[in-house]
Amino acid sequence: MATAAVEAQATHVDVLIVGAGISGIGSAYHLQEQCPGKSYVILEMKDTFGGTWETHKYPGVRSDSDLYTFGYRFKPWVGTPIASAQAILDYMGEVITENGIDQHIRYGTRITACNWDSKTNLWTVEATAKGGQKVTYTCNFLWMCQGYYDHEKPYIPEWPGMDKYKGQLIHAQLWDPKTDYKGKRVLVIGSGATAATVIPEFAKEAAHVTMLQRSPTYFYCSENKNELADRLREIGIDEPTIHRVVRAQIMHDQDVLTRRAIEEPDAVFEDLKALIRAFTGVEDFPFEPHFTPKYRPWQQRLAFCPEGDIFRAAVAGKLTVVTDTLETFTEKGVRTGSGEEIEADIIVAATGFNLLMMGGIPFSVDGRPVDWHETVNYRGMMFTGVPNMCWVMGYFRASWTLRVDMMGDFVCNLLNHMDKIGAKRIDVALRDEDKDMPLSDWIEAENFNPGYLMRGLKLMPKRGDKPEWRHNQDYWAERNEIPNIDLSGDEFLYDGQRSKARAKVAEPA
Numbered sequence: 001m002a003t004a005a006v007e008a009q010a011t012h013v014d015v016l017i018v019g020a021g022i023s024g025i026g027s028a029y030h031l032q033e034q035c036p037g038k039s040y041v042i043l044e045m046k047d048t049f050g051g052t053w054e055t056h057k058y059p060g061v062r063s064d065s066d067l068y069t070f071g072y073r074f075k076p077w078v079g080t081p082i083a084s085a086q087a088i089l090d091y092m093g094e095v096i097t098e099n100g101i102d103q104h105i106r107y108g109t110r111i112t113a114c115n116w117d118s119k120t121n122l123w124t125v126e127a128t129a130k131g132g133q134k135v136t137y138t139c140n141f142l143w144m145c146q147g148y149y150d151h152e153k154p155y156i157p158e159w160p161g162m163d164k165y166k167g168q169l170i171h172a173q174l175w176d177p178k179t180d181y182k183g184k185r186v187l188v189i190g191s192g193a194t195a196a197t198v199i200p201e202f203a204k205e206a207a208h209v210t211m212l213q214r215s216p217t218y219f220y221c222s223e224n225k226n227e228l229a230d231r232l233r234e235i236g237i238d239e240p241t242i243h244r245v246v247r248a249q250i251m252h253d254q255d256v257l258t259r260r261a262i263e264e265p266d267a268v269f270e271d272l273k274a275l276i277r278a279f280t281g282v283e284d285f286p287f288e289p290h291f292t293p294k295y296r297p298w299q300q301r302l303a304f305c306p307e308g309d310i311f312r313a314a315v316a317g318k319l320t321v322v323t324d325t326l327e328t329f330t331e332k333g334v335r336t337g338s339g340e341e342i343e344a345d346i347i348v349a350a351t352g353f354n355l356l357m358m359g360g361i362p363f364s365v366d367g368r369p370v371d372w373h374e375t376v377n378y379r380g381m382m383f384t385g386v387p388n389m390c391w392v393m394g395y396f397r398a399s400w401t402l403r404v405d406m407m408g409d410f411v412c413n414l415l416n417h418m419d420k421i422g423a424k425r426i427d428v429a430l431r432d433e434d435k436d437m438p439l440s441d442w443i444e445a446e447n448f449n450p451g452y453l454m455r456g457l458k459l460m461p462k463r464g465d466k467p468e469w470r471h472n473q474d475y476w477a478e479r480n481e482i483p484n485i486d487l488s489g490d491e492f493l494y495d496g497q498r499s500k501a502r503a504k505v506a507e508p509a
């Protein structure tokens with residue numbers, strides 16, 4: 001709770017941004033541009049910026065989306081569409097220095113609590129700085145950009161016999177780049193985007209790679225280039241224009257693909273197969289049983305596969321795929337459900353994340369702990385019962401950053417609107433017409449169902465059945481909806497009142 005004593009020692013800012021990943025840096029940029037009078041700070045627990053792109057260090061770590069759309073709308077991307085983690089960090093570094101954002105970041109500062117006090121209309125944010133020193137900030141508005149998963153503890157199932165294994169077992173998220181895999185037998189457990197990235201890299205130098213998957217994944221094979229961008233460059237078009245045009249092209253094509261995946265999933269799968277045949281040059285490439293998923297394309301992210309590299313590794317005999325359950329670890333490797341022994345010197349668990357709601361930071365409102373599962377989520381951005389706070393949760397099927405830019409506009413509009421009407425507090429609240437609305441889990445499993453979300457649904461807020469109370473994961477709908485949100489709508493309470501009630505009070509008698 002924000003006591004007078006705490007506030008006396010606290011540093012105050014108008015806006016406090018949590019996290020210096022791609023969301024936090026983008027949000028800071030928009031705040032500076034659109035609310036130039038606001039003071040702000042970014043608190044980041046790591047010693048540097050980058051978030052996801054700093055955490056992951058496994059071989060070949062790269063984006064899955066193209067950087068024309070994963071890059072910010074305000075800074076042109078000039079490299080290959082799919083970029084290495086280092087190229088993304090370089091790009092973010094440029095955004096930070098070009099815009100003087102560095103002076104606002106406090107590295108090595110781990111937030112340990114966020115407490116709202118309705119008497120002062122302030123958040124008190126407690127944190128531990130380098131050397132264990134406790135620091136306290138107060139702020140009027142909290143902009144949560146802490147990502148969605150635990151950066152320190154990845155998801156690794158408890159398999160029987162793990163302690164028996166004599167080789168090296170490591171989760172991809174904790175990969176140490178000094179690990180030597182040259183000439184060794186590597187087993188990768190998992191088949192998602194991470195597996196798709198590391199396997200072709202391992203295949204270059206390892207003695208052999210085996211991928212053990214419980215079930216198959218869809219792969220999208222493509223060259224790592226954008227012909228339109230290359231052509232526009234060749235004819236001398238400026239980079240900001242290329243960025244804008246290529247973003248539009250990619251978003252259009254993704255929209256078409258998403259709709260086709262829903263309307264004609266079999267035809268889309270045939271197209272994906274045709275690409276694999278083209279990149280491997282193998283007309284009768286065997287898709288059964290290892291490359292025929294059970295779910296619809298697009299119920300989970302498509303794993304990108306530059307130049308068909310993972311399939312080419314399989315065709316070259318460097319990769320064996322096993323589709324089976326993992327029964328137990330053994331001294332030399334693992335045994336599968338059907339009794340197959342797979343020996344390996346190194347086992348890499350590419351088994352995904354642990355979802356972490358709000359970075360695991362405990363929140364309270366007027367001394368009452370916040371249980372996120374008890375809140376209803378406003379468009380995947382704000383929560384009932386939690387004032388003056390927004391949460392950046394990007395897209396799963398389109399580039400995350402598209403939403404960072406869009407939310408940047410929304411939050412800045414909201415802050416400017418509050419200043420204009422003299423409001424100190426903003427809440428979202430169910431309207432009269434929402435009172436009987438059925439509430440359900442945050443995301444429909446039928447729509448999008450990766451393991452980390454399904455495992456963590458009870459940590460997530462609730463969803464209603466109206467556009468205002470869902471994060472519909474649909475960029476193409478939101479790009480029209482979010483810029484047109486009516487900030488005087490009844491879902492917004494300013495200082496506890498609806499806009500209409502405030503206007504009546506303000507009207508001269």
Ligand SMILES: Cc1cc2nc3c(=O)[nH]c(=O)nc-3n(C[C@H](O)[C@H](O)[C@H](O)COP(=O)(O)OP(=O)(O)OC[C@H]3O[C@@H](n4cnc5c(N)ncnc54)[C@H](O)[C@@H]3O)c2cc1C
Binds near residue numbers: 020066148399
């Ligand atoms: C390997 C990998 C590849 C991916 N590829 C893509 C892709 O190609 N396209 C795409 O759209 N998405 C991709 N994603 C999803 C990706 O995580 C997001 O797109 C995006 O990078 C998330 O950025 P963020 O800034 O919101 O969160 P993060 O990158 O998670 O950054 C959050 C930051 O907040 C900090 N933080 C957390 N808690 C605290 C605390 N208590 N105190 C202080 N600081 C805190 C963290 O240290 C971190 O720096 C990928 C994810 C992974 C893991």
